[in-house]
Every structure is written in C-alpha cells, then in structure tokens.
Amino acid sequence: MIISNVKLTNWKNFQSVDVNLQNRAFIVGANASGKSNFLDVFRFMRDIVKQAGGLQFSVEQRGGVSKIRCLAARKRSDVAIEISLTEEEGDKQPKWVYYLSFRHSGGGIVEKQATIVEEKVINKQKRIVAHRTEQDVKEDSETLKFTLLEQPNSNKDFREIYHFFQNTQYLHIVPQLIRDSDSYMLASNKEDFYGRNLLDKMDKTNKRTRESFLRRINDVLQLAVPQLKNIAFIKDKSGTPHLEATYEHWRAKGAKQQESQFSDGTLRLIGFMWALLDGQETILLEEPELYLHSAIVQQLPEFIFKLQRRKGRVRQVIISTHSYDILNSKGIGGFETIVLIPTREGTKVSLAMDLQDVKNYLNAGLTVAEAVIPKVAPESIQQILELKVSD
C-alpha cells in the first residue's frame, strides 16, 4: 500500500494541508519551512501503533499537544490528521481512510493528556468501519486516551492500517552515532531516529537475507567507494555487532577496517541502502544527499526508483531534500514534488504542478530543480552578502 493523500489541520507549522502523494514524493522547501514536520506526521502514526507506543506516547514524545498544535491555528482547538492509503499509485478509491483528531485536556490538578475528539476509519466500499467522538456516551476521559488503532482488540477490522504504519520506516542517519559505540548501548531500547541501531537491525535480520542485502550494498560501494572491499557483518568477542571491510592500499592484502573507521559518506550510503532494502512499506528519507559526493547524489533518484521496485511490488519513498543534484534529474515530475512555502498563516503545501508559475516553468521544459528551487529560496537571501558582520 502507499499513502495517497494526507490532510492535516493545525499540525505543527501547517494550519491546513490537503496533498496527494505518489510512489515517490520529493519534499522541497526552504530551511524551517517544515519538511521534517511534514515527515513527522508519518512517524507520529508509527509511534501510535508501535510496541509500547500509543497516542499518549506519541504526543508526549513531541512535548504535548501544545507543541504539536500549529502556532498559526485559529478557531479549531484540535489537531487533525487524515491519511488515505491505496493499494497502488493511481487507484481512485482509497483502500482505507484513517481520521484522527485530538486536543489538549487537563492542567492544574487534572493530569495533562491528549484527548481524542474524533476517530474514524473508512474502507474501500466507503463504509464507516469504526467511528467514535468525544460526545459518545460510552466514552470517558480514560477511553479517549487510546485510539482504536493502537488496540489490537478494537482494530481487528482494520488491522491492515495498523500493520502498515508499523512497517513504515524513517531514516536520517547520523554517521557519528553509528560510530559511537557508547551511544549505541544507550540507544538500544529507544526509537532509532538516527540510525544508531543500524548494526542491531542487521544483527536481527536472518543470516541469508542479511548476506543478500550486504551483497547488493557491496555492489554499490564497489562503484562509489572503490578502495573499500567486501563489507561483512561480524561480531566481536563480546558479541557486539560490527561491519568490517577491507581497505585497499599498497600492501597486497589491504587492511581490515570497522565501522568506526568508515567515512561519513560510506556509513550514510550503507545505512541508506539497508533501509531501502529492508522492509516493505513507505520509507521516509531525510536529506539522502548529506555527506555524499555530487556525482553519487545525481544518481540517487534513479537508484531509488530501482530499489523501490522489488519482487513485483513498489515501495513508496518520501524524501525531503535541498539537493539541486537530486532535483535536477529529468525523471522527476511536478506531481511527485511537494513544495512547502511558509506564510503568516502557516506553511502552505502544494504539488509543484499546482503552483501556476512552477507549472509554467515545468511545461517549458525546466527541471524541478530549476523550476522549484528559485521559488522556495528565501526572498532576500542575497542580502546576506551585505550584512555587517563586524563593528
């Protein structure tokens, strides 16, 4: 399945969003326009359904409803998310529509919590499979703390949605954290924001799958980092997992290196490939271009396109990027590019094709990079050159 549409009300810096997504979605916007906040909706959903997760956990992780609710919000006091899932790109009728709205309650001596205002699930036949509101007589402040979606007893009829969000992935690898073995220990029971648990994940993957993934990773590294050969997964005496590779130099046999010695770019590339290979459902990639040479970055859009397609299925990839090299790929279209533009009423989200001037540029044959990047550049950025930096 893929996420085919997202509607948001008062979510972080978005007051109101209604946007369609395809198999690939490129999220483009200036700094602080809300690219990560947009991706965070999907992580929020995953936090609701994951083990030891739930709505309260999801909200707390983000600092409470007051931190989630849009600062530009007006009348409505709640935060609402609606996500449509289709079997494949282009399906007219969503297979599932999940709607959740919640608000802040409590304060003083009453415990602060997120209270569900409304929760609704609609299936492919447009039938309402589940629906509850705050006003229902059988609801009370305790029941309204938990979504139907997060409870296996009540999500039986739409378990598919539950599994879908459980299997979405988020990746924003910070090489320093993979390398740092102390933080590795610390992070093992926590959410893996930054790829700290990459090695742990590899460890948990069954051996044959792992070796097959590593073979593919090796094929790519062979081209991107030719001096690094034969990446392998090993465990040291204490059972701690490591990646090991042969670093070729003038001695005939080369030298063994472990992940702590790999370069930032190499680690990003490995983590990035692993994430794309591992798992079935939507994957969120935050700025995949970081630390990589522009010659590699230029190949990413097509490379991702290939990696998305495995075993006859297409896996949705949602990418946030600043990269000219990625967006300059002629294969990226105006319907798969999502443009974020900050305004006083919160950030506006549109498909590139829905912006009149951008559409005009694209129709004239400009690439997404040339059509969109100037549009999302801060208006007065050139004045940075005229700033007085000393007295």
Next chain:
Amino acid sequence: MQIDIVGEDPVTQTIIERLLTDYRTDITIKNRLPARGGQIRNLAPLYNKLGTPVFLLTDLDTHHCPPTLIADWFKKDPISKPFLFRIAQEEAETWLMADREGFSHWLGVAQNLIPNPKRLDRRKPIHEIICPIKPSLYMMTKIAVHSPKKELKAALTPVKGASKGPGYNSVLTPFIHSNWDIENARANSYSLNKTIERLLDFTV
C-alpha cells in the same frame, strides 16, 4: 506586472533589480532564476517559451556582437515578446565601471584608471568602455589593486588560482544598491542605455 529575473550571478541580478527599482516601479520581481548560474545559456531558450514576463541579462563575453550571441543561443527561434533579453557589452561589470566618477570614487582610485568610452561604429553613435582584457578581471587586477581601501581591495583581488576576488559579490552588490549612478553610466554605455530604453517601453 510581475517578472522573473535571470542573471548568472548576484552582480547581474542586483543590476537588474536596480534597473527595475529606478525605471519601472510598476514591476515587481516574481522569482530569481536560474537556481544555478552556469545553466543560463542552456535554459534561455526555455525561458523564451514561458510566455510570462522574464528579464534576462547576460554578458556578451567573447561573442563578436549581440546578434551572433542570439543566433548561437536561440538558433532560429525568435525572441518572444514577454522576454526582455539584454546583453551587456562586454560584461555587466562594464556597466558598473561606466559610472566612472562613482566607481573610481567608491574605490578611492584615479578616474583615469577606468578606460575612456570608445566609439564602436562609424555611422551610429555607439560608445562603450572597452577593456584590454575581460572587464571583470581588468576591474579586479588593474583597478581595485590600487585602492587604498584595504577591505575593498582584499575582497576584490583574486587569490592565486581563483577567477574572482573572495568577497566579490559582497562588496559589489552594496555598490550597485547604493552608489551606482545609472544615469551617469548610461552616457558611457550604449548597451546599458538601450536596455533602459527597452525596459521603459516593456509591455507584455
């Protein structure tokens, strides 16, 4: 009217900006193109097809004359009406130096370091400042080096192996914004004068 402006570097874009503020207050800037300066030559034929107002300024550089540059860039396509395509002889920087009083005063150098405008055509009164080498390079290596203003000199003088001074844009853009006397400059530059005339007449 809203217009897209196209210039390959901040200096060119700022010149366009100044021209618009001084001569066409009814026009506001929509987007600044391109995202990457080096792309301008390849993208110009596409901008020509947009059908919406675009103001592009480029350098004549090594082309013999504007028509050869146009033929080279656009092949046989005519330049469309909403596309204000202007070429600076030989570089946009020449237009800055064409304000000989202002530019030399700003740098604190003698005015005669800037070449006098030369008549280029026997019949038509076409005057331009012609430098013996690439004008921006001439400006940096033959004029700015004599500046007693240390900051300006350091910003404009290229380090070994570089083609522009390390603070090139950050000193020239403020000059364009607040010091450049366009009326003074247009008297010494036919291509600038013509651009202003075209800009004044520009309609879609």
